[in-house]
Amino acid sequence: MxxxxxxxxxxxxxxxxxxxxxxxxxxxxxxxxxxxxxxxxxxxxxxxxxxxxxxxxxxxxxxxxxxxxxxxxxxxxxxxxxxxxxxxxxxxxxxxxxxxxxxxxxxxxxxxxxxxxxxxxxxxxxxxxxxxxxxxxxxxxxxxxxxxxxxxxxHPDRIFPNDGAQEGDVLLLTKPLGVGIVCTANRMGEASQEAMDMAVRSMTTLNKYASEIIRKYDVHGCTDVTGFGFLGHLKEMLAKGLSAEIDSIRIPHIPESLAYADGFFLTAAAQRNRNHVGDLVEFCGVPFAVEELLFDPQTSGGLLVSMPKEDAQQALAEIAALGLPCGIVGKVMKKETQKIVVL
CATH class of the missing domain: 3.30.1330.10 (PurM-like, N-terminal domain)
Incomplete structure (x- = not known):
């Protein structure tokens, strides 16, 4: 045997x-x-x-x-x-x-x-x-x-809660999205070495360095983007009466991940994420691949930070120096019904 x-x-x-x-x-x-x-x-x-x-x-x-x-x-x-x-x-x-x-x-x-x-x-x-x-x-x-x-x-007075976002804040993402999609393509033997190298670099980079940078500024809310995807974790950040507008063009991502999403290298976890928060999201002319990118479960993903615009711009310059794609990806707004609008 x-x-x-x-x-x-x-x-x-x-x-x-x-x-x-x-x-x-x-x-x-x-x-x-x-x-x-x-x-x-x-x-x-x-x-x-x-x-x-x-x-x-x-x-x-x-x-x-x-x-x-x-x-x-x-x-x-x-x-x-x-x-x-x-x-x-x-x-x-x-x-x-x-x-x-x-x-x-x-x-x-x-x-x-x-x-x-x-x-x-x-x-x-x-x-x-x-x-x-x-x-x-x-x-x-x-x-x-x-x-x-x-x-x-x-320190008890310096905690970054995930649900502390405030109206007028912008949203800063410190690592690229797409590692779930890239790893799925890699298991099928379809991912490029460049895409996999970036995914591994992102997943092995400690959020220690980005966290130490944002502590110098006025942080209202913070979470790390992991298994529930960008939109799932963003939903947890938005307290009652708050909404968010996301600029999909500014989303940092592993470049090849969009092509792999179009090739349907997707995960069941991403579909669970879509089922859970999809009703709260309004996509405005956004390609399917970008939708999947925002639902894609991340492993050791970046920090998603809600903070004043002027602080975010200064923090972004320092975080960009760490060498991974990052960006200011949206803003927090006041609305009667919680809704995430992706443009």
């Missing part, structure tokens, strides 16, 4: 996330404590990127975790991407990384050198973040999964 074949990369990253609609229904039914802990500054009610718990007048803990299956064939690069993605939630809150714990699912029949490469890539990103890897947990599983549980710190 031939041994069972174990495939390393079946398609993963943030495309593996459960749909936002499913999660909303489940979370809404969870029991809540009779009395809210006054030190819990941010929980899961606002679908924010991480929990924040105050431990003193000038210090709060930021807590998050993230893990998923591989989206690339190279175990070392996968480890880097998975770690950068998990660390990103701390930076989306405006915090600094302190410690991290490995989360590992790995088949017993697979070469342990592969696991070593994954964990090496992850460990190096934790060190780059200025944090310390302090342990973790592993289980035997049919498929590979890897990620981190991360603890960071932040």
């Amino acid at each position: 031939m041994p069972e074949e174990i495939v390393f990369c079946k398609g993963g990253g943030c495309t593996a996330k459960l749909g936002a609609g499913v999660l909303e229904r489940i979370l809404s039914r969870l029991p809540k404590p009779e009395k809210k802990d006054e030190n819990l500054l941010i929980g899961f009610e606002s679908s924010d990127d991480a929990a924040v718990y105050r431990i003193s007048e000038d210090t709060a803990i930021v807590q998050t975790l993230d893990f998923f299956p591989p989206m690339v064939e190279d175990p070392y690069i996968f480890g880097q991407i998975a770690a950068a993605n998990a660390l990103s939630d701390i930076y989306a809150m405006g915090g600094d990384v302190r410690t991290a714990l490995n989360i590992v699912c790995f088949p017993e029949k697979m070469d342990l050198n592969i696991l070593g490469k994954i964990m090496q890539g992850g460990s190096e990103k934790v060190i780059e973040a200025g944090g310390t890897l302090v342990g973790g947990h592993s289980i035997a599983d049919a498929d590979v999964k890897y990620g981190l549980s991360v603890m960071g710190t932040i």
